[in-house]
Amino acid sequence: xxxxxxxxxxxxxxxxxxxxxxxxxxxxxxxxxxxxxxxxxxxxxxxxxxxxxxxxxxxxxxxxxxxxxxxxxxxxxxxxxxxxxxxxxxxxxxxxxxxxxxxxxxxxxxxxxxxxxxxxxxxxxxxxxxxxxxxxxxxxxxxxxxxxxxxxxxxxxxxxxxxxxxxxxxxxxxxxxxxxxxxxxxxxxxxxxxxxxxxxxxxxxxxxxxxxxxxxxxxxxxxxxxxxxxxxxxxxxxxxxxxxxxxxxxxxxxxxxxxxxxxxxxxxxxxxxxxxxxxxxxxxxxxxxxxxxxxxxxxxxxxxxxxxxxxxxxxxxxxxxxxxxxxxxxxxxxxxxxxxxxxxxxxxxxxxxxxxxxxxxxxxxxxxxxxxxxxxxxxxxxxxxxxx
Amino acid sequence: xxxxxxxxxxxxxxxxxxxxxxxxxxxxxxxxxxxxxxxxxxxxxxxxxxxxxxxxxxxxxxxxxxxxxxxxxxxxxxxxxxxxxxxxxxxxxxxxxxxxxxxxxxxxxxxxxxxxxxxxxxxxxxxxxxxxxxxxxxxxxxxxxxxxxxxxxxxxxxxxxxxxxxxxxxxxxxxxxxxxxxxxxxxxxxxxxxxxxxxxxxxxxxxxxxxxxxxxxxxxxxxxxxxxxxxxxxxxxxxxxxxxxxxxxxxxxxxxxxxxxxxxxxxxxxxxxxxxxxxxxxxxxxxxxxxxxxxxxxxxxxxxxxxxxxxxxxxxxxxxxxxxxxxxxxxxxxxxxxxxxxxxxxxxxxxxx
Numbered sequence: 091x092x093x094x095x096x097x098x099x100x101x102x103x104x105x106x107x108x109x110x111x112x113x114x115x116x117x118x119x120x121x122x123x124x125x126x127x128x129x130x131x132x133x134x135x136x137x138x139x140x141x142x143x144x145x146x147x148x149x150x151x152x153x154x155x156x157x158x159x160x161x162x163x164x165x166x167x168x169x170x171x172x173x174x175x176x177x178x179x180x181x182x183x184x185x186x187x188x189x190x191x192x193x194x195x196x197x198x199x200x201x202x203x204x205x206x207x208x209x210x211x212x213x214x215x216x217x218x219x220x221x222x223x224x225x226x227x228x229x230x231x232x233x234x235x236x237x238x239x240x241x242x243x244x245x246x247x248x249x250x251x252x253x254x255x256x257x258x259x260x261x262x263x264x265x266x267x268x269x270x271x272x273x274x275x276x277x278x279x280x281x282x283x284x285x286x287x288x289x290x291x292x293x294x295x296x297x298x299x300x301x302x303x304x305x306x307x308x309x310x311x312x313x314x315x316x317x318x319x320x321x322x323x324x325x326x327x328x329x330x331x332x333x334x335x336x337x338x339x340x341x342x343x344x345x346x347x348x349x350x351x352x353x354x355x356x357x358x359x360x361x362x363x364x365x366x367x368x369x370x371x372x373x374x375x376x377x378x379x380x381x382x383x384x385x386x387x388x389x390x391x392x393x394x395x396x397x398x399x400x401x402x403x404x405x406x407x408x409x410x411x412x413x414x415x416x417x418x419x420x421x422x423x424x425x426x427x428x429x430x431x432x433x434x435x436x437x438x439x440x441x442x443x444x445x446x447x448x449x450x451x452x453x454x455x456x457x458x459x460x461x462x463x464x465x466x467x468x469x470x471x472x473x474x475x476x477x478x
Numbered sequence: 479x480x481x482x483x484x485x486x487x488x489x490x491x492x493x494x495x496x497x498x499x500x501x502x503x504x505x506x507x508x509x510x511x512x513x514x515x516x517x518x519x520x521x522x523x524x525x526x527x528x529x530x531x532x533x534x535x536x537x538x539x540x541x542x543x544x545x546x547x548x549x550x551x552x553x554x555x556x557x558x559x560x561x562x563x564x565x566x567x568x569x570x571x572x573x574x575x576x577x578x579x580x581x582x583x584x585x586x587x588x589x590x591x592x593x594x595x596x597x598x599x600x601x602x603x604x605x606x607x608x609x610x611x612x613x614x615x616x617x618x619x620x621x622x623x624x625x626x627x628x629x630x631x632x633x634x635x636x637x638x639x640x641x642x643x644x645x646x647x648x649x650x651x652x653x654x655x656x657x658x659x660x661x662x663x664x665x666x667x668x669x670x671x672x673x674x675x676x677x678x679x680x681x682x683x684x685x686x687x688x689x690x691x692x693x694x695x696x697x698x699x700x701x702x703x704x705x706x707x708x709x710x711x712x713x714x715x716x717x718x719x720x721x722x723x724x725x726x727x728x729x730x731x732x733x734x735x736x737x738x739x740x741x742x743x744x745x746x747x748x749x750x751x752x753x754x755x756x757x758x759x760x761x762x763x764x765x766x767x768x769x770x771x772x773x774x775x776x777x778x779x780x781x782x783x784x785x786x787x788x789x790x791x792x793x794x795x796x797x798x799x800x801x802x803x804x805x806x807x808x809x810x811x812x813x814x815x816x817x818x819x820x821x822x823x824x825x826x827x828x829x830x831x
Contacts, residue, residue, distance in 0.1 A: 093576045114606060146538035147560065152609075153533035153601040154560055157813040161717035167733065170715040170818065171569065174532075174560040176539055182557055186569060193575030194479065209605075218537045330526075330556035332546055345553035461542050465556075 095475060096191035097320035098436040100130025100307030106270040106421040109208035110301035115155060116162035118303050119202055122426075123163060126200065126305035129442075131316060134164035137307075138196035143173040143183025143203035144425030145460075148215035150206050163202065175328075177372070177460025179203065180304065180428025181467030184456075185326045187308050188469070192323075197310040203429040204303035212299060212424075231296055231375060233462065235288035238377040241341045242290065245380075245393035249290060251400055252376035253281035256295045256419060258405050259373070263416025265406075265445035270300045270421040281376075295376035295419075302423030304430045311475075321436035321471040324453070325356030333462045340463055346385040349466040354387065357470040358477070359453075363388045366470070368411045368438050368448040369455040370431035374418045379404065382457065383412075406448070414438070414446040428458025432469055439473045481828035482574050483698035483705030486515040486583070486691025487792035491653040491780040494591045495685035498543075499535035501587035504687040505547035512583055512691050516701040520548060523691075524579025526556040529566040529586035529784050533601055536592055544587065555579065562586060563788025564713075564749075564810030564820045567690055571711055580694045587687035588783035595683045595783070602814060604718065615814060616680055620672040622725040622815045623754040627674060629726050632757045634674055638665040640753040641678040641778055648775025655780045656682045678778065681751035686782025688789045706798035706806070707828035710738035713820035718813060728755075728762050731809070731819035735763035738807075738821045745770045745797045746807040747790035751777045755816055759809065763821070769807075773797070787811060791822050798824050 102125025104110070110118055127134060140163060142156040152158070156172040159165075175182040180203040187201035213229060242249065260276035263269035276294065284294040314320040329352070331345035332338065350362075359365045369388070373379045380395030388410060389398045398404060404412035413419070415434040418427050435456035437443040443451075453472045459465060488511035490504050497503045513519060526548060530541050541558045548554060555573075559566050563586035570582035596614035603609045626632050639662055646659030656678070671677045698705040714730035717723055746769050750756035756771065765771070774793040777786055787810020794808035804826040812818040 093578065146532050148532060148538050150605070151601070152605045153531065153598070154813075155605075156560075157602055157715075157817060158604040158608075158718045160715045160817070161719060165715055166717045167714060167729070169713050171565060172560045173557065173569075174541070175558050176542065186557065186572070189569075189572045189576050193572045195572065195575065215538050328555055328557055329553045330545055330550055331553040332550045333542060335551050337551065343553075344551070348553050461539065464542075 093192045094194045095311040095322065096188050096308055097314040097322045098306050098471065099309055099314055099317035099320050100126040101433040101437050102126030102129060102305045103268050103430060103433065104302045105268050106300040106302035106423055108299060110206065115150065115206050116159055118206055118301065119159060119163050119204055122303035122305040123200065123202055126307050130307035132198060132307060136198055137164065137200045138198050139169040139190055140165040141171045141173065141183055141187040141199065141201040143179045143429065144205055145176060145179055146215055149210055149212055151210040175460060176465050177424060178428055178458040178465040178467040179460065180426050180430065181432055181456065181458030182328055184306055184429050184432045185328060185467055185469065188323050188326055191308055191310050197313050199308045200305065201308065202303060202305040203426040205423040205425040206301045207299050208301050231288040231291050234375055235291050237340045237463065238290060238375065241377060241381050244341065245396055247393060247396040250278060250282060251380060251396045252290065252295050253278045254399055255373065255376035255379040256281045259413050259417045259419040262406060262414050262446055263420035266415045269416040270298050291375050297374040297418045297422040300421050300423040302421060302426050304426040304433050306429065306433055319440040319442065321439045322475045324470040324472045324476045325353045326469045327353040329466045331464045333464055341381060342385045342391060343463050345464060346466050349468055350386045353468050353470060362386065363410060366410065366453050366455050367451040368414060369457065370415065370434045371412055371457045372418055372428060372431055372459050373413060374422065376419065379412060411448050414443065414448060428467060431458055432456035436471050439471050480575055480694045481707055482571055482692055482694045483702065483707045484690055484791065484795040484824060485693045485698050485702040485705050486512040487795055488512050489653055489688040489789050489792060491655060491684055491686035491782050493655045495589050499589040499592045500540050500543045501589060501687050502543055502547045504587060505544060505585060508585065508687055508689045509547060512689050516691055523581055523583045524555065525570055525573045525582040526554055527566040527570045527582065527584045528558050529561050529563045530588060531560055531784055533598055534588045534590065534783055562810050562812050563688055563785045564791055567788055567791065568711060568713065570692055571708065574692060574694050580697045582692045583689060585687065585689040586785040586788055588785065589685045590683045590783045591685050616672045616675065618720065618814050619752040620675045623674050623752065625725045626754055631726050632754055634666060635662060636757060637679050637753040638662045640756045641665055644772055644776050644778040645678065647773055648779035651775045651779060653780060654775045655684055657775065657779055675752065679753040681777045681781030684780045684782040686785055688785035688792060690788055690792055704799050704801060704826055706795035706824040708822060709825045710821065710823040712737040715818040718817055725815055726758065728758050728816040728819060731759055731816060732762040734819050734821040738823050740823065742805050743769055743807045743823065744803040744805055745773060745794060747772055747774060747776065747793045748809045749777055749787045749790045749811045751781050753778060758816060787820065794824050798826050
């Protein structure tokens, strides 16, 4: 049996902040859910099934929180799934939700991903000593800085390219009413003047820790008729590889390249740079923009990524605008960060991205990664129903 | 819907696993058994999905090192649920239904003995109103058992009958960690542990892992003489709040059963970590006295967290493969006091046959 067409007809998100002390976890999720349902013009009662995603339970200090959340998010009496695939989880969760529709099992699925980091302490959650493992004690930045250094060396990138990305995304965030960081004065110069944290990653080149949630309503072909502007799902992909292995290329992991190849094939795309109108790429540290541009095949793998970024092609109005929402660099509720990328891509092809809309966007990429650059989740959404 | 069957199953259950909470050492031999059963290598597996809990492992991202057991170079199509194996199987079944893949291997693991399980599970409750009181799982199940006794729905004798049958059947299960039936009278003479529960009314703390192999259509027929075709696969969840739900009922189990093709089920493997919960499930699923319950000994004989539900499906599949049954039910539960329930009906004939 062939895959059933599926489309996003509702996107909702919270205002992302360092601490959302004004709401409980259920309150945070409902803020995103209610917006997504309003967008989809559906009620919770009409939803067939709910898929919840978030990163490690230690981030909030609750084991399998979807169980206590079941009632408040409207899952009581419905099927409820809980996905956890590290940083890529927001993307994977949206893909599992889409597969419920694509499999022909359900017609109206709600998916929600969140993190409320202020309930616990992420550094503690990530620093539990593990027997026989070298402690990192440096957070994600310390883990990824060597990958970035390796990229700069291999591609002979000028060292200010990361600052270009950071300044661009922070400026884009000013156009997104939900973004966490709103720093109108951020420029390439100010980023370069900020504190060096993990050489070559400076303070302004890192993502914040946010409380926030994102929700999507994904429906079948006949239910999509209720929407004036559905975002059709043209392809979804997940790929995983090991954390450590001698032959691993951590700068341009094979799982990422394999995922991109499978995705473009599914979506019928032969030249991503020409056929994709905008991309929401998971960039928690500025340099990951040029790194992923190469890995995803938007540019050659010998420095094509930084050349694209440096040329301004990834800015609003450029050839391939990247992270018009401000991206992970401006809002990072970890479990939701991937779903925000997927949801922002959907908003763009629906022409519903408001001030950060790319004119005439018809096909967009949503991308997420996690673990030690080893888990990947991606989708392509389009304004037209896929032909096959 | 595509016809999808369970064609492989491997399990390990023990009182105390002498190894890491990520259980990689347990998973490698389990996968080897699955390859032997199917004649496949890992490259024949189209999709992988695992179930586990970070809180049980005492660390974040516990599933990350588990993928090392697969040998994920080159990379694989893979996902993970913070749920029991049965729900990992559900995600894989969905993936096969989309037509994207034809085969899947799903697995789950958990080292319950690494902490005090009933306390760890307190962290599953509402963090604002319940967890601060640290009610433990056994006590909550005790309240549930008492509610049923007070309502006249069952008594301690009926609970002891469940335990006696389970422990007697467990004698034939090499993976059971608690086994040996006696008599209802002898069991009732034992001391009360969490009134009205006695120790044998509660699943033993169990470490372990399990894996299931799924395949669609001809792929299943190629590797299995008598595939266990999935005729129904449904699951639902109830609100958690103990104060507002009727603890003597499990509406989500009833609903899952109502959505499944239960006609003619001969064997049912029910995931009931407490004896009285089997009584609730039998009622909610409408299983008659002619249905053989838990020939494996069930969860009262061993209950490895995050794989015990999927093991029920594996045990049901074994009855189909062997020809012992032509229709069998596997059930899984999650959350306190039967909050979430899944029903999987397996049959020797698929819908296409």
